[in-house]
Amino acid sequence: MDGTGGGARHHGGGRWRGPDTRGRSPLVRGRVPAAVAAAGAGLLVFHRAVPDAGGLGSLLEAFLPWLGLVVPVLFVAALVRRSAVALVVLLLPAAVWGALFGPLLLPADHGAADDLVVVQHNVADDNPDPSGTAAAVAAAAPDLIALEELTPAALPAYTAALSGEYPHHAVEGTVGLWSKRPLTGVRPLDIRPAGIGEDWNRGLRAVVGTARGEVAVYVAHLPSVRIRAGGFASGLRDDSAARLGAAVAAEQVERVVLLGDLNSTVDDRGLAPVTALLDAPRRGFALSWPAAFPVSRIDQVLARSVTVTGIRALPATGSDHLPVAARIRLGT
Structure with missing residues (x-):
C-alpha cells in the first residue's frame, strides 16, 4: 500500500516535471502560453513602441488595462497543460499589470x-x-x-x-x-x-x-x-x-x-x-x-x-x- 501510494504521488508530480502522455517535455508543452504571457507583459511595458499606423497604437492604449485578462486565461491554460514553466512566466504580466494598474483598485485616500x-x-x-x-x-x-x-x-x-x-x-x-x-x-x-x-x-x-x-x-x-x-x-x-x-x-x-x-x-x-x-x-x-x-x-x-x-x-x-x-x- 505504501509503495503504491508513493508511486501515485511520484507519478502525479512527474506530470508537471516530466514528459506528458504524448512525450512532450514541460518546456515544450508550455511554450505557447509562456510566449503569450511574455508578449502580454511586453505590450504592457512597451505599448508606446507599437506603431500607430492606422491608429493601432492608440487603439491598444485605449483598452490597455484589459490586457490583464491574459493572466487568468493563461493560468487556466498552464494548469491544463501542467506546465510549471508557463506558470512561472505568467508572473511577468501579472507583476507588470499590478504595478501599472493595481493602485487604482485601492480605496481612495481620505487621510x-x-x-x-x-x-x-x-x-x-x-x-x-x-x-x-x-x-x-x-x-x-x-x-x-x-x-x-x-x-x-x-x-x-x-x-x-x-x-x-x-x-x-x-x-x-x-x-x-x-x-x-x-x-x-x-x-x-x-x-x-x-x-x-x-x-x-x-x-x-x-x-x-x-x-x-x-x-x-x-x-x-x-x-x-x-x-x-x-x-x-x-x-x-x-x-x-x-x-x-x-x-x-x-x-x-x-x-x-x-x-x-x-x-x-x-x-x-x-x-x-x-x-x-x-x-x-x-x-x-x-x-x-x-x-x-x-x-x-x-x-x-x-x-x-x-x-x-x-x-x-x-x-x-x-x-x-x-x-x-x-x-x-x-x-x-
Whole structure:
C-alpha cells in the first residue's frame, strides 16, 4: 500500500516535471502560453513602441488595462497543460499589470480633508430626461459639475434643475460648468481642430475661488474617434488634444483642474499633450463608457498642482456615458 501510494504521488508530480502522455517535455508543452504571457507583459511595458499606423497604437492604449485578462486565461491554460514553466512566466504580466494598474483598485485616500468634489458627465445630446440627469449628478453633492453635449433645447432644463444649489454657471457652445462658488475669468476655450467650422465650440475656462486660493477649471469635449476599415481614426481628437495641452501650458493660474470627455483613456498617446501636463487620479478605475457595459474611462478629471485623490463612476442616467465623481485635495 505504501509503495503504491508513493508511486501515485511520484507519478502525479512527474506530470508537471516530466514528459506528458504524448512525450512532450514541460518546456515544450508550455511554450505557447509562456510566449503569450511574455508578449502580454511586453505590450504592457512597451505599448508606446507599437506603431500607430492606422491608429493601432492608440487603439491598444485605449483598452490597455484589459490586457490583464491574459493572466487568468493563461493560468487556466498552464494548469491544463501542467506546465510549471508557463506558470512561472505568467508572473511577468501579472507583476507588470499590478504595478501599472493595481493602485487604482485601492480605496481612495481620505487621510486628509479633500477640498473639492467634482462631477464630470457627457449628458448625451439625445438624453430623454435632462431634469432627471441633472438631479442624478447633483445627488453626489459636488462643488462643481461639468456637462458636455448640452443642446439649446435641453439647456433650460439643466439650468432650472441645478440653479438652486449651483447659482453660478457658465456655458460655451455645448459645454457648461455649474458651481456653488462664484466663477470669474470665464471665456471660451479654443480647442477647435483644423478644418472644423467656427460654430464648433466645445471648451470653456473659468476660475473658482477657494479658501486655499484660485483654481482654473477647464471643461472640454474632444472630438470622437472612429474605428473604420482603414483603422482607428483619431486625427481630429489628437489635434484638439494638442490645442488643449497648449492652453493648459499657457495657463497663469498655478492650480488647474480639467473636467471633460476626452474620448480616450489617459494611457492613449493621442492625449499625451494633455496628460504630460496634468496628473490622473490616484485611485479608481471609474469606467464610464458605454453606460450599458462600461469598458473604458473616457470621461476624465485631471489636475495640475492639486491631487485627485480618487474617482468613481456614478449610477446611469439617460446618457450613453456614466457620470464620474472625483475628490480633489488642493494642498497648502
